[in-house]
Amino acid sequence: MSEGTGHTPFHPKWYRRRVSVWWWLESWTYARFVLREITSVAVAFFALVMLWQLRALAEGPEAYARFFARLQSPWFLLLHGVALVFILYHSLTWFHLAPKAMSLRLGGRRVPDAAIVAMNYLMWLAASGFVVWLALRG
């Protein structure tokens, strides 16, 4: 992918100011943006934990007991605590961006942003409640 950054006699090289690698520390808005993007690392981390859990479940009760004991170690508890903070940040930012990503129309009128955000929170509550109910039934 060349984007015209090459130098040719007919197309003088553009002047571009070099941006520091730490550009995102220059303002709180930038930092918040990068923080939001970094939440994806916590998401991937927990997806891997679930894969690990599935493997333990597939292998049998002993493997699952080992998996569960590992989760009780201080390092994993700390890691999960930090991951939870990032993932909550992902949820909140995602819900509040939802009305900007899609505009919903009802009866020819645009549904207000606040209603879409509220709908997201309600779905969050319902989904979480269902998972807790299912997990505690056992």
Add this chain to the structure above:
Amino acid sequence: MRTKTPLLWTLFSAGGTLAALLYPVHLLLTGLAFPLAWLKAPDYEYLHGLVAHPAARVYFFFLIAFPLFHWAHRFRYTLYDGLQVKHLNELIDTLCYGGALAGSAYAAYLLWAIR
């Protein structure tokens, strides 16, 4: 690359929604509430039976695969912008999307094979 963008964006968006709605509760239960015994952890038999149910297999596949693609998409752009490593584009894309693909395939295999 351009023709794949809508597909990748759909995966990113679906994964972001699934992670936003369901990861907090799963992480809170699996990572903290059960190991710390705030709540009584379900036993092996119950969990195994739950995951072996066809609907739960599909659920866990989506719950793992889509958010992995969400990560791949976001993380790739974070590396582009954050570290300014545009010259490593192809390597980063391969690692991110390849990783998400590998994780999804492994999830499919585990969920298919569980009995």
